[in-house]
Amino acid sequence: MMKVKIGLQPIVSRINLPTVLKTAILPGDSMERLFIATQLGEIFYIGNGDLRTFLDIRARVIKLGGSGGYDERGLLGLAFHPGFYYNGLFYLHYSAAGTQGPGALPGGFTPDPCNPETLNLRWTNRETQYDHIDTVEEWILPSNGQPRIRRTLLHLRRPFSNHNGVNSLNFSPETGKLVLTTGDGGSGYDPFNLSQDDMEIAGKIIEIDVAKNTFINNPPAVTRFHELPLPAQETLTVMAKGVRNIPGISFQRYNNQYIKFVGNVGQELVESIFSFVHYKPIPVTQLVQASNRNSRMNHEGLINLGWRGWEGDFPTMILNGCSANPALDKKDIAFFNEAVKTSVRRLPPLTSYLHKDQRPDKFGGTALTGVQAYMGNGIPALTGSVVFTDLAQKKESQRQNRGVLAYTRVRTDGKPNDYRVIETDDHYGSQSAYYVSLGSNLNQTRLYLGVHGSMKVTDFNQGAVFELVGHQDRGPMY
Known part of the structure; x- marks a missing residue:
């Protein structure tokens, strides 16, 4: 793959943490606008050269930053209906205010392969032992009016504060259905x-x-499919399982089919990007019926990313550090039996990158934060590739934290591929720059990068949004 260097064209600065970047054409408008949703609950759009508020639901979103300022809850998903221009419908996924609970476990969790009790824990007392409730809602922008909620699709009780997904709502151009990617x-x-x-x-x-x-x-508020009312069950199909945490789904048109790209955030070792074309979703009603009959489902065609038995292409490990000699760090397979059971059922990653990698043309990652197909011609070397972002690359020689961009491609023979780092301009001097989101316009010819200056959601007005452009291009920041 080619060496690629790009520019980051500033679009907007001094906003809160930008979690979702999408474009849409407002009803009655003639121009595709960039929409920016922040984790706190604001949704802005760029209109006629300035930043305008589309919707502010901060009062509806759970209070963030309770434990040291880091938080994975908040406004996590925004998707515009394919017919938004005509029907005004859009969809939100967020952690609801007033739903804070004590959590499903009193402390942290580390599995012990020698102690079966740690491998077979059950989530009990779910109505009282949970962290918060996420909601998925349908909203409408009426003509000559303000956006308002139309109906609630799901209330999901979540056991812990993290792994709720990000950029978690996207419409499938293949089926026309709303796709929810969570953790x-x-x-x-x-x-x-x-x-x-x-x-x-x-x-x-x-x-x-x-x-x-x-x-x-x-x-x-539910945690299991059978707890849903039947009319809600009938609207749902399961596309994939084995997800740890996922920054959305991207669809790339290829001939008369779509390649689907998803990423799975890693635990200890590796971050992984997966791709697939064919899949067979399972109606939730069939899953519930099989559970009621205590019978085994045919999972042929269902995508399985392999978690928790597998972390990317590795059996899930527990790392025990040897402080005197890191080269002797002990690695135990955390869930051996589960790794064996899912080994032939799981989908191998398209590409992966390690948390520790000393090779000069690679990087040590922290957490995958965005995966987007790119079909534009503005950066020819990236045309037809899938671009991904990591929160902050690990470099001992680097005093400040910097996110990283990279790209890969689907091979014609279907085998896994390598990746290559994308070189970018550095706009930040001594300031940290965490890459927190990646988005595109409707036809995937433009890519947008969300950046934040801190890991804390309580550090306000440190966010910025850039467009990825050819290295020579520049433009104003609003």
């Missing part, structure tokens, strides 16, 4: 193995048929 519920190592349990909503990629108008008043 395994949080903590670490998926304590309750929710991601591989067919009945658990956590750790899945779910399609929602929003054309079916269920209009269930105040749907219950």
Whole structure:
């Protein structure tokens, strides 16, 4: 793959943490606008050279930053209906205010391969032992009016504060359905193995048929599919399982098909990007019926990313540091039996990058934060590739934290591929720059990068958004 160097063209600065970057054409408008959703609950758009407020739901979003300022809750998903220009419909996923609970476990979790009790934990007392409730809602922008909520699609009770997904709502151009990408519920190592349990909503990629108008008043907060009312079950299909945490899904048109790209955030070793074309989603009603009959489902065609038995292409490890000699760090397979069980069922990654990598043309990653296909011609070397972002690369020689961009491609023979780092301008001097989100316009010819100056959501007005451009291009910041 070619060496690529790009410019970062400033679009907007001094905003809060930009979690979702999308474009849409407002009803009655003639121009595709960039929309920016922040983790705190603001949604802005660029209009006629200035930043305008589209919607502010900060009062609806859970209070963030309780434990040291770092938080993975908040406004996590924004998607515009394919017919938004005509019907004004859009969708939100956020952690709801007033739903804070004590959490599902009293402390942290580390599995012990020699202690079966740690490998077979169960999430009990779910109505009282949980961290918060996420909601997925349908909103409408009426003509000559302000946006308002139209209906609630899901209330999801989450066991821990982390692994809720980001850029978690996207419409499939293939099926026309709303795709919800979330995480395994949080903590670490998926304590309750929710991601591989067919009945658990956590750790899945779910399609929602929003054309079916269920209009269930105040749907219950649930954790398992069978707890949903039947009309809600009938709107859902499961696209994938084995998810740890995921920064959205991207669709790339290839001939008459779509390549789907998703990334799985790693635990100890590696971050992974997956690609697939064919899949066979399973209706939730069939999963529930099979569970009620205590019968085994046919999972042929269902995508399995392998977690928690696998972290990318590696059996999930526990790392025990040897402080005197790091080269002797002990590595134990955390869930040996699960790794064996899912070894032939899981989807191998398209590409992966390690948390520790000393090779000069690679980088040590922290957490995958965005995966987007690019079909534009403005950066010819990237045309037809998939671009991804990491929160902050690990470099001992680097005094400040910097995010990193990289890219890879789908091989014609279907085999895994390598990746290459994208060189970028440095706009930050001595300031840290965490790469927190990646977005595109409707036809994937432009890419947008969300950056924040801190790991804390309570550090306000440190966010910025850039467009990825050819190295020679520049432009104003609003």
